[in-house]
Amino acid sequence: MPRFAANLTMLFTELPFMQRFEAAARAGFEAVEYLFPYAFDENELAAALKANGLVQVLHNLPAGDWEAGERGIACHPDRVAEFRDGVGRAIEYATTLGCPQLNCLVGKLPAGATHRDVQPTLVDNLRFAARELEKAGLKLLVEPINTFDIPGFLLNRTDQALALLDAVGSDNLRIQYDIYHAQRMEGELANTLSKHLAHIGHIQLADNPGRGEPGTGEINYPWLFRHIDAIGYTGWIGCEYKPRATTTEGLGWRQALTAPRRIGFIGLGIMGTPMAGHLIDAGHTLFVNTRGAVPDAVAGRAEACANAAEVARHADVIFVMVPDTPDVEKVLFGENGVDCSSIDPIATRDFAARIAALGCGYVDAPVSGGEVGAKAASLTIMCGGDEAVFEAVRPLLETMGRNVTRVGDVGAGQITKVANQIIVALNIAAVGEALVFASKAGADPAKVRQALMGGFASSRILEVHGERMINRTFAPGFRIALHQKDLNLAMQSARSLGVALPQTAGAAQLMNACAALGHGQDDHSALVRALEALAQHPVMPDTHR
Known part of the structure; x- marks a missing residue:
């Protein structure tokens, strides 16, 4: 989990500034940042840091007359001497x-000037600042800021920031990447962080709209925090947001990320095992039950329970990841149970009513993404349930999935999953038919697939399952028997x-044919085998690898 620094200009504003250091430490922060230190004695500030066991990770260069609306002077040709004095x-x-680092607010464009007019001054000033800071063992940052604020x-x-770094040409200049400003101006947060991490020296956060704390807007912060960890960012993230109420009341997002919970997980199959592993990796205590032995990936890291009732006695949230409706019915009796299985939407509503009568919450949360998505914590999770119950378990779901959506009330998640399975099955059938046709017509199916990947027929199914059909790799990611069950739910x-x-009826019959041919435990991309049997021609021989 990333390390968070309290921005004392924005947080704990109900207190005088010098009292905010103690408040930050009491709230569990180990680091602070703020806009400007210059109104205070530097030794007094250093004493406050030391007394509260805090480190300071950032402040800004002097930025002109802040009260008059100035937001930096680095781009002002007539104030070079003032800027350079401020650097010192x-x-x-x-x-x-x-x-260890200082941020330069480059400023507003002076009246009557163009970008071309001020560029030489800005570049020269940043070269000077980067050089002087390097002598002192400090890093220089520049921050893109949205034009709405x-x-x-x-x-x-x-x-623009990257182009400015190139123009300055100093290894001592980096970007301060403010997630809030970036979201307003360009989006693409994860891809930008991944692509340009080497040029990013510091990150700040706030949600959007409103610049509130994480969880008050549109940004999926739990997932983004995991992504920031995954790409190897080791710096601090400054909490530069406006609390909706008091700062302390608004720190629930941070507590939810770090507070371990007692979680039950029933069903440690191909997908359940990596999903449970992500919950363990996030620091939660797991109580598990599954058919047969607990898989090695989880054994020793979770407490095995003899049955579902024992799981329920230990856990305050239970995830159920079992094959079918009758299996779910046997195990759904734990507080705030979350059903991740794909089952009958009508039965789901009945289960939820029975659970509610016991005073517990229920979310149906079927998943899509297969074994690959489960291992990568990139599952799509389609949820139905009371909004308050959903929000209570959302951080846990976001530990296992990238796209977590509450579609509606109980049953809506299952309806969405059935729709998903219809689309996936028809796409698999379409790719299978195309490759069988191409192969029997004498074309190389691998080259046909390669050509189609560059056109309108391109799809994730063609990319992944088309390759499996050609390479004859049908080890199960999602078994035909389970997809067969899902299409039966769709037809019912x-x-x-x-x-x-x-x-859908045609795709269901192809699934049935595959099961009858003995392929029910293969990956659902093996649906192509039914088409090959009808055509008396394989896409590729089974000896092909």
Whole structure:
């Protein structure tokens, strides 16, 4: 989990500034940052850091007349001497405070000037600052800021910041990447962080809209924090947001990330095992039950229970990851049980009502993404349930999945999963038919697939399952028998709704044929075997690897 620094300009504002250090330490922060130290004696600030066991990770260079609306002077040709004096003053403070890096707010475009007019001044000033900071063992940062909050600010996007770094040409200059500003101006947070991590020296956060704490807006912070860990960022993340209430009341997002929970997990199969592993890796205590022996990946890291009732006695949240509706019915009696199995939506609503009568919450949360998604914690999780219950378990779901969505009330998750399985099955059938056709017509199916990947027919199914059909690698990621069950649910539901699903019916028959041919435990990409049997022609021989 990333390390978080309290921004004392934004947090604990109900207290005088010098009292915010103690408040940050009491709240569990180990580091702080703030906009400017210059209104205070540097030794007094250093004493506050030391007394509260805190480190300071960032402050800004002097930025002109802040109260008058100035937001930096590095781009002002007529204020070069003032800027360079400010660099010296900032170095003095940073040295006393043990602060390893300083941020330069480049400023608003001066009235009547163009970007071209001020670029030489900005580049020269940053070269000077980077050189002087390097002499003192400090890093220099520049920060893109959105134009909604600060109209006229000169630096707004990551690509502009990268171009500025190139123009300055100093290894001592990095980007301060503020997630809130980046979300407003460009989005693409994860990809940008991954691609340009080597140029990022510091990260700050706030949610959007409103610049509130994580969890108050549109940014999926639990997933993003895992991504930041995964790409190898080891610096601090500054909490530069506006608390909705008091700072302490708004720290629930941080507590949810770090507080371990007692979790039950029933069903440690191909997907359940890596999902449970992610919960363990996040620091939670797991109580597990499964058919047969507990897999090695979980054994020794979780407490094995003899049955579902024992799991329920230990856990306050239970995940159920078992094959079918009758299996779920046997094990769904634990507080705030979360059903991740794909089962009948009508039965799901009945189960939820029975669970609610016992005073517990219920979320149906079927998953998509197969074994690969389960191992990578990138599952799509489709949820149905009361909003408050969903929000209570959402951080846990986001530990296992990338795209976690509450679709509606109980049953909505299962309905969404059935729709997902219809789409996936029809795509597998379409790819299978195309490759059987191409192969029997004499074309190389591997080259046909390669060509199609560059056109409108490209899809994730063609990419992954098309390759499996060609390479004859049908080790189960998601078994035909389970997809067969899901399509049966689709047909049963369609019958009760009076809806015709002719293509789904055809795909279901192909699944049935595969099972009859002995391939029920193979990956669902082996549906192509039914098409090959009808054509009396394989896409490739089974000896092909």
